[in-house]
Amino acid sequence: MTEPLPQGSTVGILGGGQLGRMLAMAAARLGYKAHIYEPGAAPAADVAAARTMAAYDNTDALRAFAASCDVVTFEFENIPASALDHLARDAALYPDRRALEVSQDRLAEKTFLTDLGLRTAPFAPVGTAADLPDALAVTGTPAILKTRRFGYDGKGQARIATPDQAEEAVAILNGAPAIVEGFVAFSREISVIAARGLDGSIAAYDPGENVHQDGILATTTVPAAIPSSLKTDAILIASRILNALEYTGVLGVELFVTPQGLVVNEIAPRVHNSGHWTQAGCAVDQFEQHIRAITGWPLGDGARHANVVMENLIGDQIDEGLRLAAQPGTQIHLYGKAETRPGRKMGHVNRVTGPA
Amino acid sequence: MTEPLPQGSTVGILGGGQLGRMLAMAAARLGYKAHIYEPGAAPAADVAAARTMAAYDNTDALRAFAASCDVVTFEFENIPASALDHLARDAALYPDRRALEVSQDRLAEKTFLTDLGLRTAPFAPVGTAADLPDALAVTGTPAILKTRRFGYDGKGQARIATPDQAEEAVAILNGAPAIVEGFVAFSREISVIAARGLDGSIAAYDPGENVHQDGILATTTVPAAIPSSLKTDAILIASRILNALEYTGVLGVELFVTPQGLVVNEIAPRVHNSGHWTQAGCAVDQFEQHIRAITGWPLGDGARHANVVMENLIGDQIDEGLRLAAQPGTQIHLYGKAETRPGRKMGHVNRVTGPA
Numbered sequence: 001m002t003e004p005l006p007q008g009s010t011v012g013i014l015g016g017g018q019l020g021r022m023l024a025m026a027a028a029r030l031g032y033k034a035h036i037y038e039p040g041a042a043p044a045a046d047v048a049a050a051r052t053m054a055a056y057d058n059t060d061a062l063r064a065f066a067a068s069c070d071v072v073t074f075e076f077e078n079i080p081a082s083a084l085d086h087l088a089r090d091a092a093l094y095p096d097r098r099a100l101e102v103s104q105d106r107l108a109e110k111t112f113l114t115d116l117g118l119r120t121a122p123f124a125p126v127g128t129a130a131d132l133p134d135a136l137a138v139t140g141t142p143a144i145l146k147t148r149r150f151g152y153d154g155k156g157q158a159r160i161a162t163p164d165q166a167e168e169a170v171a172i173l174n175g176a177p178a179i180v181e182g183f184v185a186f187s188r189e190i191s192v193i194a195a196r197g198l199d200g201s202i203a204a205y206d207p208g209e210n211v212h213q214d215g216i217l218a219t220t221t222v223p224a225a226i227p228s229s230l231k232t233d234a235i236l237i238a239s240r241i242l243n244a245l246e247y248t249g250v251l252g253v254e255l256f257v258t259p260q261g262l263v264v265n266e267i268a269p270r271v272h273n274s275g276h277w278t279q280a281g282c283a284v285d286q287f288e289q290h291i292r293a294i295t296g297w298p299l300g301d302g303a304r305h306a307n308v309v310m311e312n313l314i315g316d317q318i319d320e321g322l323r324l325a326a327q328p329g330t331q332i333h334l335y336g337k338a339e340t341r342p343g344r345k346m347g348h349v350n351r352v353t354g355p356a
Numbered sequence: 357m358t359e360p361l362p363q364g365s366t367v368g369i370l371g372g373g374q375l376g377r378m379l380a381m382a383a384a385r386l387g388y389k390a391h392i393y394e395p396g397a398a399p400a401a402d403v404a405a406a407r408t409m410a411a412y413d414n415t416d417a418l419r420a421f422a423a424s425c426d427v428v429t430f431e432f433e434n435i436p437a438s439a440l441d442h443l444a445r446d447a448a449l450y451p452d453r454r455a456l457e458v459s460q461d462r463l464a465e466k467t468f469l470t471d472l473g474l475r476t477a478p479f480a481p482v483g484t485a486a487d488l489p490d491a492l493a494v495t496g497t498p499a500i501l502k503t504r505r506f507g508y509d510g511k512g513q514a515r516i517a518t519p520d521q522a523e524e525a526v527a528i529l530n531g532a533p534a535i536v537e538g539f540v541a542f543s544r545e546i547s548v549i550a551a552r553g554l555d556g557s558i559a560a561y562d563p564g565e566n567v568h569q570d571g572i573l574a575t576t577t578v579p580a581a582i583p584s585s586l587k588t589d590a591i592l593i594a595s596r597i598l599n600a601l602e603y604t605g606v607l608g609v610e611l612f613v614t615p616q617g618l619v620v621n622e623i624a625p626r627v628h629n630s631g632h633w634t635q636a637g638c639a640v641d642q643f644e645q646h647i648r649a650i651t652g653w654p655l656g657d658g659a660r661h662a663n664v665v666m667e668n669l670i671g672d673q674i675d676e677g678l679r680l681a682a683q684p685g686t687q688i689h690l691y692g693k694a695e696t697r698p699g700r701k702m703g704h705v706n707r708v709t710g711p712a
Binding site: 004 | 359360363364377380381384385386387388389390401402403404405636639640644648653654656657659661662674678681682684685686687688689690691692693694703706707708710711712
């Protein structure tokens with residue numbers, strides 16, 4: 001076992017939203033200082049020892065930031081490659097460049113997954129409108145056209161119900177490289193949150209069952225109502241991905257449950273909204289697990305000791321927080337965002353529904 | 357139900373140690389900003405949105421601090437009364453002045469408890485050395501001589517094994533008003549952490565069983581190995597104290613288990629080291645509970661869904677954190693203190709030993 005970063009070391013976090021905020025608090029719990037890098041409003045800065053407010057293409061600011069940190073991580077995957085280049089020169093960066101490159105590009109991600117022998121939705125690249133008929137021949141309709149890069153919570157996507165809607169769909173891309181994905185007939189959506197340490201050890205949490213509304217995660221429930229064989233499959237899939245990427249940190253894998261088994265929807269190289277339940281159900285939550293991984297601590301074992309329902313508070317659902325907080329076994333997490341906007345994640349609650 | 361303080365409000369915390377640090381993070385989880393007031397090094401400041409570094413007798417700084425806060429609380433009870441006067445003029449202060457006055461003075465505390473009909477160790481006030489023979493006649497020997505004010509973790513105390521050691525013991529007080537306490541023959545030490553909300557509602561956690569070493573808490577274990585009738589008694593005692601003080605916030609009550617029932621050792625008007633296990637065993641931990649109470653949120657119910665052993669890391673025991681962190685179900689909390697000193701609380705671990 002190698003020694004972890006010494007007490008008082010600085011963990012740099014790119015991005016100052018709620019994930020960065022919860023990572024910063026987890027870093028503090030392990031005796032580290034957090035330094036947030038965020039161009040705009042940064043609720044994470046309220047719980048961090050330091051904050052840099054600068055654009056992701058500000059080379060000087062990026063390098064000064066990296067120089068002040070012992071390790072750098074991020075709360076979202078859509079970080080410009082140039083920013084990573086500057087950071088990696090001056091600080092350890094986990095997860096590393098490769099994990100980001102795979103997850104930043106839907107085509108690279110799907111190709112990586114199928115090369116690993118994992119099942120995904122049928123997909124095909126779309127460079128221009130002319131590619132679409134051949135692509136739809138692969139995926140069938142209905143299908144979803146998505147930009148290859150910088151998608152999040154359903155943004156940058158268009159549904160193609162029938163081939164004659166294709167031209168209209170392509171128009172919204174503004175010439176950006178895209179991918180078309182076929183639909184998967186699934187009974188449930190689950191996700192598994194897993195981590196790989198600097199020493200190559202792996203720990204996974206029990207898969208959670210996710211319900212989305214309007215393309216945004218609404219609830220995650222553990223245990224998921226699936227057979228234990230599928231739970232094992234989900235954890236094996238996550239482990240295979242972690243090892244193939246020689247990954248360090250926490251990874252989220254979204255999966256569809258189908259009659260033929262599990263199909264990978266997407267991977268997120270970071271702590272994940274569907275892992276928030278671990279704050280109430282596990283001794284070591286996903287945020288502590290990620291900080292453990294990237295700073296060289298042994299991973300927590302991920303054992304679950306409670307059943308939990310995590311419910312996101314989107315937009316003015318934050319006003320329901322008061323009612324929810326009064327319910328038994330309910331833990332509340334609000335993100336300190338100054339402005340409530342429709343579709344914006346304002347907080348979440350974890351409701352413990354019983355011992356595991 | 358009244359509305360809680362709005363999102364983005366500021367919770368002021370007097371004291372910047374580990375309790376202030378964990379309170380600041382709990383405030384952030386409820387969408388509040390924390391402002392730490394601390395004359396010296398303040399690990400809590402690393403997770404707070406603002407920090408004032410000034411002495412507790414700096415009137416201008418205290419008033420400016422209070423003016424910047426929507427509510428003020430504290431992480432320890434030995435706050436000069438003058439500081440409270442200045443604070444209370446400009447901000448709501450919870451728990452309030454009376455709770456502090458009772459707990460700041462061992463004589464006032466014991467008198468308050470016995471007036472409530474609760475049992476304590478036999479005690480008697482000691483103004484000068486001349487008072488000691490009469491006092492020891494009340495308490496018997498062995499006894500402990502303690503300064504009435506500003507004691508913590510066994511500091512400012514002297515053991516009197518036999519009456520002829522009395523003079524020597526009094527000398528260490530330097531003329532400070534004191535109290536002598538008799539010994540209680542007890543089988544176990546337990547504590548109960550309970551909260552009272554702004555609306556008068558009360559919630560209590562399951563009592564924990566405490567083991568001290570060298571006068572400092574070493575471990576707290578839940579469940580305590582006591583009959584459920586005593587658990588109920590402990591919670592009723594805490595409730596009686598909370599109501600008598602019209603208290604707002606979290607209170608810790610240390611109790612001795614004796615053949616004749618529970619004897620109150622002392623009360624602490626704040627979150628308490630023996631309540632740290634709630635971070636791993638309950639949906640709402642004592643820190644969130646305290647912030648809920650003082651900001652007008654409904655209290656969490658305190659239900660326990662896991663068995664937990666909390667172990668303090670004192671002085672260079674912090675070096676054991678690495679080994680402990682590798683154990684199953686073990687959550688680690690390090691306080692970010694720059695210097696390791698013997699007897700100093702550097703962190704703690706919560707080990708989940710199973711579902712409740």
